[in-house]
Amino acid sequence: MFGRILSLALVCLALGACAHHDCRDGHHGHKSGANATAVKPALVIMTDFGLKDGAVSAMKGVAYATSPDVRVFDLTHEVPAYDIWEGAFRLAQTYKYWPPGTVFVTVVDPGVGSERKSIVAKTKSGHYFVGPDNGLYTLIGDDSGFESVRVLDEAKQRLKGSEDSYTFHGRDLYVYVGARLAGGQLTFDQVGEELKDGALRIPYQKAQSSIGAIKGMIPVLDPQYGNVWTNVPRALVRETFKDAKSLRVTVKQGPRVAFSGELPLAETFAGVAKGKPLLYFNSLLNLSLALNQGNFAARHKISSGPDWTIEITAP
Numbered sequence: 001m002f003g004r005i006l007s008l009a010l011v012c013l014a015l016g017a018c019a020h021h022d023c024r025d026g027h028h029g030h031k032s033g034a035n036a037t038a039v040k041p042a043l044v045i046m047t048d049f050g051l052k053d054g055a056v057s058a059m060k061g062v063a064y065a066t067s068p069d070v071r072v073f074d075l076t077h078e079v080p081a082y083d084i085w086e087g088a089f090r091l092a093q094t095y096k097y098w099p100p101g102t103v104f105v106t107v108v109d110p111g112v113g114s115e116r117k118s119i120v121a122k123t124k125s126g127h128y129f130v131g132p133d134n135g136l137y138t139l140i141g142d143d144s145g146f147e148s149v150r151v152l153d154e155a156k157q158r159l160k161g162s163e164d165s166y167t168f169h170g171r172d173l174y175v176y177v178g179a180r181l182a183g184g185q186l187t188f189d190q191v192g193e194e195l196k197d198g199a200l201r202i203p204y205q206k207a208q209s210s211i212g213a214i215k216g217m218i219p220v221l222d223p224q225y226g227n228v229w230t231n232v233p234r235a236l237v238r239e240t241f242k243d244a245k246s247l248r249v250t251v252k253q254g255p256r257v258a259f260s261g262e263l264p265l266a267e268t269f270a271g272v273a274k275g276k277p278l279l280y281f282n283s284l285l286n287l288s289l290a291l292n293q294g295n296f297a298a299r300h301k302i303s304s305g306p307d308w309t310i311e312i313t314a315p
Contacts (some may be wrong), residue, residue, distance in 0.1 A: 004157035011085040021108055035286070039099045041182040042068070046075035046090060047107040047170060048082065059105070059175040062159060066176055067183030075104070084135050085202060085305050089220045091129070093284065100126030105178040106136050107170035118152040118173060120181070120191045121199055130178040130186065132169070133195075135202035139219075142206075149195040150188065152177060157191070176275040204306040207232045209240045218251065218308035223281070227294030230310050237265075241314060247279060249289065250311045251302055258308075259300040262315045263289065287312070 043063055049055045056077050063072050075094055079087045087108035095104060109132045117133040123144040129137055129148070130152075137146075152173065159176040180186035207216040207230075216232040228251070241247060250260040264272060266278045269292045272278045277296060282288040290296050 020112060038042050039101070041070045041184070042098065042102045043067075043070050043072045043105045043175075043178050043182045044074065044075050044098060044102060045077075045107075045112050046079065046104065047077045047176065048087065048089060049077050049107070049170075050078040051077055055170070058168075058171050059107075062171055063179040066179040066279075067185065070179055070182045076184050079108050083106065083305075084110070085120045086220055087140075088136050088202065091136065092143050095123075095127050095140060096125065096143075098127065101128075101182075102129040103130065103178045103182040104175045105170070106131035107174060107285050108132075109134065109169060112169055117195070118154055118169065118178065119149055119195060119199060120152060120188065121148045121149045122188055128178075128181060130174045130181070131198050135200050137199045138204070141201065146198055149199050150191040151193050151195050151245070153192045157186075179208055181209050202306060205231075207236055209236055212240070212314055214240055214312040215312050216287075216312070217306065218302065218304045218310060220304045221297050221302075222288075225290070226297040226299075227282070228289040229282055229284075229304075230287045230289075232285070232310070232312065234281045234285040237281075237287055237312070238290045241312075244314065246315050247281070248313045248315050251289075251300070252290060252311075253303070258302050269293070 018178045036138050041223060045056070045059060047056060060072055063070065076090055079090060087106060091104065091106060103261050104127065110130065113133055118129070119133045121129045121137050125144040125305060126142070129140060140307060154173060157177050159171070177186065177191070181188065186300050205217040207214065210303055214236060215234055216230050218228055221227065224228060244263055244265060244266045248262045251258045263277050263279045267280065268289065269278065269280065272292050274293050275289050275291060277289065280288055280290060291299065298301070
C-alpha cells in the first residue's frame with residue numbers, strides 16, 4: 001500500500017513539474033537545467049489591413065484552429081496600404097525583442113495573385129518570417145542576415161478548402177503555415193525548396209561616412225508626432241563629429257531639397273524651447289529631426305522611404 005502511494009506521489013510531482021515548465025517536445029524544444037524557463041511558441045502578425053473589418057480576426061481564427069497552444073500577438077495592422085518599405089521597417093524595429101523561434105506572419109502584399117513568390121525566411125538570429133517575396137525582408141536581412149530562404153509551395157501548403165481563393169494569402173497560406181511552423185507541425189526544411197538567390201531586396205541609401213560628412217536616408221516618420229527618423233546611428237555621428245553641439249542637415253526627395261539648415265543636437269526635447277527644432281537620438285539610437293511639441297515632417301512637407309535621403313555635415 002505504501003509503495004502505491006509513493007508511486008502516485010512521484011507521478012503527481014512529475015506532472016506538476018511538466019505543467020510548470022511546459023514539458024512538450026516540439027518546435028522550440030525544452031530547455032534543460034534547474035533554472036531554465038520555457039518560452040512558449042509565439043506567432044506575431046503584421047498587416048496593412050487595419051481593424052475595420054474581419055480580416056485580422058479571420059487570420060487569428062485560422063491560427064487558433066491550426067495550433068491552439070501557440071500564442072498569437074499583433075505587431076501592427078496600421079502599415080499604410082501597400083507600403084512595403086514601412087512594413088520592412090516595422091519588422092526591423094521590433095523583431096529582435098522577440099525570442100528566437102518566434103514566427104512573424106507579414107502581409108503587405110499589393111502583388112497578391114501575381115507571379116511574386118511566397119517565402120519563409122529564417123534569420124541567423126533564429127527568427128522566422130512568412131510572407132510575400134516583395135522586399136518586406138530587406139532590413140531584416142541587412143540587420144541579422146539570412147540562414148536560409150525557402151519558397152512556399154502554394155498548392156501544397158495552403159489551408160484546406162481555400163483552393164479557389166486567390167486574394168487572401170494572409171488567411172489561406174501565410175498564417176496557416178506560420179501557425180504550423182510555430183506549433184511544431186511543420187519544420188522549416190519541409191516548407192519548400194531553398195531559394196538560392198535569397199529574398200528580394202529594396203535598394204536604399206545605407207548610413208555611411210566620408211571626410212566630414214554622413215549620408216543616410218529617412219526610413220520612416222514617427223507617425224504620432226511627426227518626428228523625422230533617419231537610419232544614421234548615434235555611434236557614427238559621435239565618431240564623425242566628436243562632441244558637436246549642432247549639425248547642418250539637408251533632407252532631399254530625389255534631387256529636390258525639402259529642408260536645409262543648422263540644428264542643435266540635444267539629449268531631450270526639453271533641450272530647446274517649445275516649437276523650436278532640434279536633432280536627437282530616438283529610441284533606436286538613430287539621429288532624428290523634431291520640433292519640440294510640434295510636427296517637423298508636416299512643417300517641411302517631409303515624408304519617408306528609399307527616395308528620401310539626408311546629408312549631415314559640420315556647421
